[in-house]
Amino acid sequence: MDRIYLSLSLQSGFEIEYIEKALQSNWITSGGPNVNDFEVELQNYFGEDLFVAALNSGTSAIHLSLILLGVKQGDEVICQSLTFSASANPILYQGATPIFVDSEPETWNICPDNLEIAIKDRIKRGNKPKAIIAVHLYGMPYKVDDVHAIADRYGIPVIEDSAEALGSCYKGKNCGTFGEFGILSFNGNKIITTSSGGALISNSKEVKDKAIFYATQAKDTAIHYQHSEIGYNYRMSNICAGIGLGQIKMLKEKIDSRRNNHLFYRELFSTIEEVELFETKNEDYFSNYWLNTILLKSSEVKNDLLQAFEEANIETRPLWKPMHQQPIFDSYPYYGNKVSEKLFENGLCLPSGTNLTNEDKKRIEKVINTFFN
Numbered sequence: 001m002d003r004i005y006l007s008l009s010l011q012s013g014f015e016i017e018y019i020e021k022a023l024q025s026n027w028i029t030s031g032g033p034n035v036n037d038f039e040v041e042l043q044n045y046f047g048e049d050l051f052v053a054a055l056n057s058g059t060s061a062i063h064l065s066l067i068l069l070g071v072k073q074g075d076e077v078i079c080q081s082l083t084f085s086a087s088a089n090p091i092l093y094q095g096a097t098p099i100f101v102d103s104e105p106e107t108w109n110i111c112p113d114n115l116e117i118a119i120k121d122r123i124k125r126g127n128k129p130k131a132i133i134a135v136h137l138y139g140m141p142y143k144v145d146d147v148h149a150i151a152d153r154y155g156i157p158v159i160e161d162s163a164e165a166l167g168s169c170y171k172g173k174n175c176g177t178f179g180e181f182g183i184l185s186f187n188g189n190k191i192i193t194t195s196s197g198g199a200l201i202s203n204s205k206e207v208k209d210k211a212i213f214y215a216t217q218a219k220d221t222a223i224h225y226q227h228s229e230i231g232y233n234y235r236m237s238n239i240c241a242g243i244g245l246g247q248i249k250m251l252k253e254k255i256d257s258r259r260n261n262h263l264f265y266r267e268l269f270s271t272i273e274e275v276e277l278f279e280t281k282n283e284d285y286f287s288n289y290w291l292n293t294i295l296l297k298s299s300e301v302k303n304d305l306l307q308a309f310e311e312a313n314i315e316t317r318p319l320w321k322p323m324h325q326q327p328i329f330d331s332y333p334y335y336g337n338k339v340s341e342k343l344f345e346n347g348l349c350l351p352s353g354t355n356l357t358n359e360d361k362k363r364i365e366k367v368i369n370t371f372f373n
C-alpha cells in the first residue's frame with residue numbers, strides 16, 4: 001500500500017501556466033514579474049496597509065527580521081522553545097543568545113507568565129531582550145492579546161513566526177499581522193508551497209524595501225557593484241513565485257481541506273477517551289489545523305501507536321522536540337514549568353495533508369480502532 005505522509009501539498013493545476021510564462025519570458029532568476037505579482041496577492045490577502053517581501057525561505061525571513069531589528073553579537077532574543085529549529089537558528093546566525101520560554105497548555109505556544117518572568121530576569125541581569133519570537137505552532141494562534149500586552153509593556157518587538165499558520169486567525173484577524181514582523185513559509189509541507197520559499201510581512205514600504213536590499217546582496221546605488229553592508233542571497237526566484245501564484249488561487253480550498261481533516265479526527269476520537277485531540281479552546285481562535293496532533297496517556301502508548309501506524313505504512317511523528325532540550329541549544333537559558341517537555345513526551349502528529357483521500361482516512365481509522373480496542 002502507498003505510504004500516507006504527514007503533510008503533502010496538492011497542486012492546484014494552475015502552477016504550470018505561471019512557470020511557463022517565466023520560462024518563455026526568460027526570467028528564471030530571482031525577483032521578476034511573478035515575484036511582484038505573488039507579493040501583490042499576499043498583500044491583498046493580508047490587507048492593504050501591510051507590505052510583503054517574497055524570499056527564498058521562512059528561515060531567511062526570520063533571519064532578516066533579526067537583522068532589521070539590529071540584533072547582533074551579545075544581544076539576547078527570546079524564543080518559544082516548542083517549535084521547529086528554524087525559529088531559533090537565525091538567532092545564532094547573528095551571534096546572539098537565544099533565551100527559551102516554555103509553552104502554556106491551552107495553545108501549546110509561548111506562555112505569557114514565563115515570558116514576563118524571563119524578561120524581568122534578563123533585565124535584572126543587565127541585558128534587555130532585543131526581540132521575542134512567538135510561534136503559531138501547528139496553525140494554532142498563540143495568546144496574542146496577552147503576549148503582545150507584555151511585549152508592549154517592556155517595549156520589545158515581536159517577530160511572529162506564522163510559518164505554519166497561513167489562514168489562521170485570532171479574534172478575526174490574520175496570524176502574521178500582529179507583530180513588528182510576520183513571517184511565512186512556503187516549504188513543500190506548508191499550507192501553500194513554492195517548493196521552497198517564505199515571506200516577510202511588515203507595516204512599512206521602507207522596511208520591505210530594506211528587507212529586499214539585504215536579500216539581494218546589499219547593493220549600494222552605483223553603476224559598479226558597491227557594498228557597504230553584509231548582503232544575503234535570500235530573494236524568491238521567479239519560477240518559485242510562479243508555483244506560488246498557482247497555489248494561492250486555491251488557498252481557501254486548501255484551508256478548508258485541512259479543517260475537514262480535523263473534523264474527521266474529531267469524529268474518530270470522540271469515543272476514544274485515551275486520546276486528547278488538540279483543538280481551539282474558544283471562538284477567539286481559528287486554526288488552519290495545518291497538522292492534527294493528539295496527546296496520549298504516556299510516552300509508551302505514543303511510541304506503540306507510532307509503531308502501529310508505521311506497520312500500516314502511515315507516517316506520524318512526535319511533536320517538535322523543544323529547543324532547550326536540543327544538543328545545539330541546551331546550554332542556553334530556559335524559563336518554564338516542563339509543559340513543552342510533557343507535550344513532547346506524549347504527543348503525536350497525524351497525517352493532515354491536503355491530499356488525504358477518503359481511502360487514506362479509512363486506513364487511519366482502522367489503525368486507531370484496532371489499537372484502542
Ligand SMILES: *Cc1c(COP(=O)(O)O)cnc(C)c1O
Pocket residue numbers: 056057058059060083084086087135137161163164184185186187196197198
Ligand atoms: C517551516 C518552518 C519554518 C521555516 O520555514 P522554511 O521555509 O522551511 O525555511 C520556521 N518556523 C516554523 C515554525 C516552521 O514550521
